[in-house]
């Protein structure tokens with residue numbers, strides 16, 4: 170067993186959960202009404218080890234949209250389809266040091282990395298571009314289902330419609346990249362953006378997202394179904410970029426203090442990977458000024474205080 174004393178882990182996680190329930194700092198994202206209406210008190214935690222032990226607390230079965238947490242999955246899919254060399258002709262792999270939706274490209278006129286909006290839009294353009302939109306979305310949704318191993322994976326059409334209507338910045342990023350000829354030849358920009366909004370509108374619950382995280386922690390093999398979804402090499406590259414770029418403008422501090430690959434989204438979801446050990450999802454909608462879940466970040470701090478999960482803890 171990767172966690173020999175699972176009962177002790179549960180007790181500690183429960184203590185962290187109890188300690189954070191009263192935290193009410195931060196604001197729910199309100200750029201679309203569907204996010205603004207979410208109950209800010211929602212708080213779910215779920216965990217799945219790489220040998221399939223599971224545990225969930227609080228609102229772990231309430232669904233929320235993945236938003237930016239679609240970015241690492243789409244990056245993995247792009248790598249699987251094209252290989253790293255081809256993918257990185259269109260997107261960089263350095264932290265941008267700028268906001269997640271800032272109108273900026275790197276010195277080569279490419280998005281800085283796949284974990285910010287411009288890079289995520291670019292990854293969408295790379296996913297089966299010659300197929301019908303419906304098939305492209307099915308491909309992504311089916312991958313989420315396989316990663317979640319039978320857990321909840323859905324689609325929120327209201328979120329999608331709102332995202333599409335409130336998308337000036339993402340359209341601006343798209344046109345900016347097109348001006349710089351960053352996209353593959355033949356890219357349909359409108360379809361690419363709509364595909365990105367659809368991916369952001371995929372719905373999960375904390376339980377299913379913890380299994381997705383555990384599949385990454387397990388090198389691309391779902392620990393419940395034993396199915397290989399991504400190669401170990403793809404996952405390694407994805408986790409590296411999650412470590413350096415996964416937490417918006419807090420990524421550097423997060424890598425320093427927490428030392429784990431993670432990805433957050435504006436819905437308040439947070440996916441944390443302890444490589445080789447377990448995957449965790451924390452969902453709590455109130456966000457800090459940088460756009461990360463307040464309780465999610467606080468949970469991570471508590472986690473590495475209590476367990477030696479920081480990548481350099483064993484030195």
Ligand code: GLN
Nearest residue numbers: 236237269286369434435
């Ligand atoms: N749909 C959001 C956007 O593109 C997702 C971004 C996020 O979660 N930070 O603006």
